[in-house]
Amino acid sequence: MARRIYIHSTSKSTGGRTAVYGICIGFLLLYLGTIPVASDITERYESLQTELWRDRSGVVLLPKANERGFFSSPAGNVPELFETLLLRKEDRFFYYHLGVNPFSMVRGIASLFQSGGSGGSSTITQQLAKILLGNEAKRTVANKLIESAYAFALELHLSKREILTMYENTAYFGKNRQGIGEASRYFFNKQPTSLTEQEMLQLITALGSPSTRFPGSPKNDALFPSVAEAVSSDVSFASTTIRRTSLSSSKEAIFELQSFNLACDPCDLTIDATLTKEIREVLRRHLASAEDSNVENGAIVVLKLPENELLAIIGSPDPRSLVDGAQLNMALQPRPIGSTAKPFIYLNAFEKGARPYTLIEDEEYSYRIGTGFAFYPKNFDGKFRGTVTLHNALSNSLNVPAVKTLEYVGLPRFYRFLNETLRFVPRQPLSRYELGIALGALEMDLLTLSHFFTIFPNEGVLRPLTLQKSEPGLLSAPMEVLQKETRVAPKTYTQLVTKILADRETAVEQFGLRSNLTLPYKNYALKTGTSRDYHDSWTIGFTPDFLVGVWLGNSDNTPMRELTGQTGAGAIWQDVMTLMYTSSYNKSTPFHFDTVKEFTDSGSVEYGLAGDDYAALRNLMKDHSLILSPHDGDTIELSDKTVIPLVAREPVDWFIDEKFLIHAKETSSSPTKEGKIKIEAKSLKKAELVDIYLISEN
Structure with missing residues (x-):
């Protein structure tokens, strides 16, 4: 039987394989060749996102405009209904084309040639390319073809889900708002997931001509019914009030935060925006009611303990005001701290060997100041009390005992404590203050002072202040960066100071039974301060869960009318503490005094440490001058x-x-x-x- 040779068939098979190889190679070259195009579009997309500052709950405080002048922030989740309505209006065949709808493409180009119109009929992928290329105002045939090429490249390298998400985050909705996330917050003050169907349709109606058809505009209202019909929605338009986010209130929310070097994007902060707003209103209300006291400025700092997270910082009651100092962040302005320096002096005295029950003389006394002249410190009420304990002296903020206690500690030792232990940077050399430190001559800003006070509720540990959740430690002009927690004093001695500051009964003599410093709670401690001639009023108080610091005064350093730490800052402190006690930040954590020992002497109870030689330490500092x-x-x-x-x-x-x-x-x-x-x-x-x-x- 003759052998058959299928020469023709083999030739066909070889040709088929060659064609397949050619197609594969061609597609591979096309794929590889369009990588730079897709990468370019992706980079443009990422650069459009504006820098976001979010509070601890994720609330956007204020986005910054991107390089094109638009506000854009990515939406976390977009409702499925919104996407359905969007595709019905803009691109019904989105899931079936490769970036270009050929019939619409021809129709759009013809429109450009015939009437010079916008062209229209672009797919969502083409619209995305147009926005990212910045071609919105340049509607030419050449640009239309370029956008089509970019759209095809995007379809090759990205999924439909990715393309739709990018479009949702870049589409313009008016008033310089770009993306569904930013538009939802700006026009309706809510997240996209909370939008009603009418609100979704109002946003979709804005597409194509956002400058004149933004939600709430007459054109948007007029076109709403036809758009609803086009997307098969049976929602009837109901007139509503557009609750746009106030730019001025947003700027107020970040006024103080602009003082810090926040190098992050996005910035997830420890700030509580709602709490900050409430506290600013407290400050505003008190200053408005203090017209007769000649006080214009104030500042408040709230820290979450024991983490030292910054919950609120208010440096101006109204940053939009034209009042002197309203544009200054007074929480960062160094001022004489008055008697708030005393707890740190007594802490050092306890470390050196003194105890709360140690006796000291409160009597007329002089000390030499730097000029060589004698200075005679007086108590606030002008009275001297004779022999008192250090406990009584600190509780009632007596001045002569504070000076004598600082003499006992020694200026070189206290300078080292400030400079080396706390890493405090003074405005001028500490040697210029000398014993005047005990009388409040030292200057600090409220944030720094509040930070240092955390060593008492945190039992001797100074932790970094935290403003950025991802970065403990923050930098502000008056402070160095504290990168890690540092033990600055043994807890035995900080517990002694806290025990005194929490004792409101001993302080009755100076502050009265009921005052601005009285709260219906037990687990709090505080210290007030008043600088010379009523220039500054301070109150710093804390529980184991939070700390509140308040300063009142005038930015031009003019004196107030007899506002003390108690009557001025104390009244504001009381209101803010009440807010904090009723908040979720209050855990009712008790103070720990496990190292403190009680000593009974003549019916009264004093505090010290186990192992103390009570008799010897009681007379350690008693003045024996003849x-x-x-x-x-x-x-x-x-x-x-x-x-x-x-x-x-x-x-x-x-x-x-x-x-x-x-x-x-x-x-x-x-x-x-x-x-x-x-x-x-x-x-x-x-x-x-x-x-x-x-x-x-x-």
């Missing part, structure tokens, strides 16, 4: 009426320039000449000498 007045170095003006009181701790022999005067506890001398006078007192056990200086009144 001469109480005058003081060594006093300079007195001489006249024919000058009388120098001579006061000793016990009856003594008094000598003036080595001449015996009298044996007495108290007497006086009437000098007649200028110059240095030596005054000596002698008892059975000791002798003491002071020098005073008399100068002519001329």
